[in-house]
Amino acid sequence: MKLKKGVNIIDQHDKFGFYCNGKFGGNFVAETARKPIEDLSKLFEKLRKSKKFLKKRDFYFKHYLGGETPFFKLNNLTKYLGGAQIWCKDVSAINGDAHKAYHATVNALICKESGKKFIAGDTGAGMFGKNLALAAKEMKLSAKIFMGTKDISRQAPNVKFMREAGAEVVPVDSGSKTLVDAVSECMRHYVSNCDTTHLAVGSAIGANIFLKICAWSTSQISRELKRQLIREFGEIPKLKLINVIGGGSSALGFWNEFIDYDKKHVELIGVEAKYAAPLATNAKVAILHGAAQYCLVDKEGQIAETHSLSAGLDYPGSSPLHGLLKDTKRARYTLASDKEALNAFKLVSKLENLRPSLEPAHAWSECIRIAPKLNKTDVIVVNNCGKGYKDKKIYIENIGYYPK
Numbered sequence: 320m321k322l323k324k325g326v327n328i329i330d331q332h333d334k335f336g337f338y339c340n341g342k343f344g345g346n347f348v349a350e351t352a353r354k355p356i357e358d359l360s361k362l363f364e365k366l367r368k369s370k371k372f373l374k375k376r377d378f379y380f381k382h383y384l385g386g387e388t389p390f391f392k393l394n395n396l397t398k399y400l401g402g403a404q405i406w407c408k409d410v411s412a413i414n415g416d417a418h419k420a421y422h423a424t425v426n427a428l429i430c431k432e433s434g435k436k437f438i439a440g441d442t443g444a445g446m447f448g449k450n451l452a453l454a455a456k457e458m459k460l461s462a463k464i465f466m467g468t469k470d471i472s473r474q475a476p477n478v479k480f481m482r483e484a485g486a487e488v489v490p491v492d493s494g495s496k497t498l499v500d501a502v503s504e505c506m507r508h509y510v511s512n513c514d515t516t517h518l519a520v521g522s523a524i525g526a527n528i529f530l531k532i533c534a535w536s537t538s539q540i541s542r543e544l545k546r547q548l549i550r551e552f553g554e555i556p557k558l559k560l561i562n563v564i565g566g567g568s569s570a571l572g573f574w575n576e577f578i579d580y581d582k583k584h585v586e587l588i589g590v591e592a593k594y595a596a597p598l599a600t601n602a603k604v605a606i607l608h609g610a611a612q613y614c615l616v617d618k619e620g621q622i623a624e625t626h627s628l629s630a631g632l633d634y635p636g637s638s639p640l641h642g643l644l645k646d647t648k649r650a651r652y653t654l655a656s657d658k659e660a661l662n663a664f665k666l667v668s669k670l671e672n673l674r675p676s677l678e679p680a681h682a683w684s685e686c687i688r689i690a691p692k693l694n695k696t697d698v699i700v701v702n703n704c705g706k707g708y709k710d711k712k713i714y715i716e717n718i719g720y721y722p723k
């Protein structure tokens with residue numbers, strides 16, 4: 320299996336929504352949701368070609384999310400690690416504090432275009448939920464956010480944001496009480512209400528159209544990064560692009576514009592949480608949330624429970640698009656433990672004025688591991704995709720402080 324050059328990775332599926340000769344993706348959806356999902360697919364294909372819609376999206380990205388996020392060299396960390404140049408694409412500087420802002424905004428715009436007044440989404444870390452609540456408020460939509468009760472408790476600051484923005488937070492107390500159950504419950508709600516409700520899936524997962532909308536929205540990150548690299552270096556230098564992976568939306572956005580480059584030129588490195596790492600541990604392919612994907616399963620083939628200190632990474636599945644990138648060897652996947660992520664937070668926040676959330680702290684951990692083995696001409700860019708305020712309590716409990 321080879322990736323097609325010049326074709327956006329999101330479009331490299333067959334007519335049934337499968338990638339990689341039928342191995343990943345597809346549309347395993349309830350019969351009753353088939354028609355609304357088909358309608359949404361047609362609407363999205365129309366909108367992504369519409370100049371008027373693209374202008375509206377760009378207007379919101381600029382004036383509501385704050386425009387281009389910063390890209391800068393981390394001189395202190397580079398000097399301390401003594402190898403590769405370390406650069407940061409600070410997506411956490413967006414008005415919304417995480418890449419989920421792109422995806423939430425686009426979903427709210429699509430919901431408006433569809434004529435629906437209700438929007439439903441899932442959230443783990445609360446970053447997608449918060450951004451969906453804010454976008455819904457801005458566009459006068461009524462939002463329901465499904466969230467596991469364990470996550471409601473560990474990501475309380477974001478729950479407060481959602482409620483203050485007027486969204487209904489629906490607690491999900493089944494199963495592991497985390498993201499996997501929140502997604503299931505949100506999808507159940509959609510199946511019963513699909514005539515009036517737009518479903519905004521919180522990562523690049525789900526039936527084909529949902530992961531396409533998500534990865535299309537976050538690809539703004541790599542469009543910006545490409546321009547910024549050319550501004551800084553005059554060309555695309557030899558790069559390693561390091562990104563954390565939960566469902567995979569942040570990485571797909573960070574990598575989208577670079578997938579056609581040779582991997583010796585632009586290496587793509589995904590970092591999962593140690594006990595929620597289907598890609599890095601060569602897990603089985605299973606069907607979860609409407610799509611076939613690398614997924615952690617138990618001995619009986621049932622979806623396995625995961626563990627991560629990070630609510631955004633505590634998920635057993637992975638985007639079908641990451642399955643494709645893994646099987647074609649275009650990206651490589653590795654993992655970081657809770658402890659490694661916490662240590663990375665300590666070092667990065669000590670040396671630099673950055674306060675990554677627990678999710679990108681995993682990406683920083685891989686950067687810290689590999690940078691000393693590389694040369695000064697090597698350029699590492701880490702996507703710092705979320706702000707740490709939501710994890711302040713967890714950081715204090717585990718490392719004893721949260722820096723100013």
Ligand SMILES: Cc1ncc(COP(=O)(O)O)c(C=O)c1O
Binds near residue numbers: 523
């Ligand atoms: C800041 C941040 N980064 C990463 C993730 C992981 O999700 P994804 O892999 O879809 O980007 C999350 C999930 O909530 C998040 O909030």
